[in-house]
Amino acid sequence: SQTIHQWPATLVQPVGSPLSLECTVEGTSNPNLYWYRQAAGRGLQLLFYSVGIGQISSEVPQNLSASRPQDRQFILSSKKLLLSDSGFYLCAWSVSGRVSEQYFGPGTRLTVT
Amino acid sequence: GENVEQHPSTLSVQEGDSAVIKCTYSDSASNYFPWYKQELGKRPQLIIDIRSNVGEKKDQRIAVTLNKTAKHFSLHITETQPEDSAVYFCAANPRSNYQLIWGAGTKLIIKP
Numbered sequence: 001s002q003t004i005h006q007w008p009a010t011l012v013q014p015v016g017s018p019l020s021l022e023c024t025v026e027g028t029s030n031p032n033l034y035w036y037r038q039a040a041g042r043g044l045q046l047l048f049y050s051v052g053i054g055q056i057s058s059e060v061p062q063n064l065s066a067s068r069p070q071d072r073q074f075i076l077s078s079k080k081l082l083l084s085d086s087g088f089y090l091c092a093w094s095v096s097g098r099v100s101e102q103y104f105g106p107g108t109r110l111t112v113t
Numbered sequence: 114g115e116n117v118e119q120h121p122s123t124l125s126v127q128e129g130d131s132a133v134i135k136c137t138y139s140d141s142a143s144n145y146f147p148w149y150k151q152e153l154g155k156r157p158q159l160i161i162d163i164r165s166n167v168g169e170k171k172d173q174r175i176a177v178t179l180n181k182t183a184k185h186f187s188l189h190i191t192e193t194q195p196e197d198s199a200v201y202f203c204a205a206n207p208r209s210n211y212q213l214i215w216g217a218g219t220k221l222i223i224k225p
Contacts, residue, residue, distance in 0.1 A: 032211045043217045044157070044202065051211065090156060099145045099206045102213060104156040 002027035006091050006105035013112055019064075019078040021108050023091030026072065031093040033074040034102060035066055038088040050074060051096070086112045115140040115207040119216030127224050132193055134219045136203035137185040145206035146186045147213070148177060152199045160201075161188070190221075198223045
């Protein structure tokens with residue numbers, strides 16, 4: 001069966017510090033991968049999605065970036081965090097090549113102080 | 114592009130009663146409509162979905178209906194229980210890509 005991992009689970013970072021969040025998927029090949037952010041009490045904001053290695057689409061211009069160095073690894077980064085970057089970051093995957101449900105990882109709760 | 118509107122934003126029902134959450138979408142080419150449940154502090158989890166070639170789908174106390182002409186779909190929960198309290202999100206998938214366009218969410222409160 002497929003499993004999705006995210007780490008760290010929680011993170012407290014000062015304004016201006018860098019960020020690296022990692023997501024890995026097991027049990028499937030060439031998945032579509034997604035990064036979402038959820039502010040407290042709000043909905044799901046799609047940040048990036050990828051349909052293959054090195055193929056990243058950005059949905060929201062901001063100080064975040066994403067990379068997919070391996071088939072089942074998706075990384076979210078920032079060089080300098082802003083207070084507004086605080087939130088619940090969720091990685092998700094879906095089956096490649098067809099319209100289907102997305103499966104979410106456990107999330108990373110980021111607080112920028 | 115696709116736009117999904119979800120109503121109501123908050124729904125409070127008595128335990129044992131039914132709850133209905135409605136979503137409308139704008140892109141008539143959308144062909145996949147999932148519903149997710151998110152408990153406090155947890156990840157969203159798929160509870161039911163429907164494709165555009167089907168009008169209704171049931172899974173125990175949960176059902177989803179789709180009206181393609183009116184471009185809306187609804188989540189029905191019968192015999193509500195305290196564990197149904199959560200935020201529910203609808204979504205639609207435009208046929209042009211593999212994204213999901215999300216509704217803003219409905220906070221469902223089950224009163225004992």
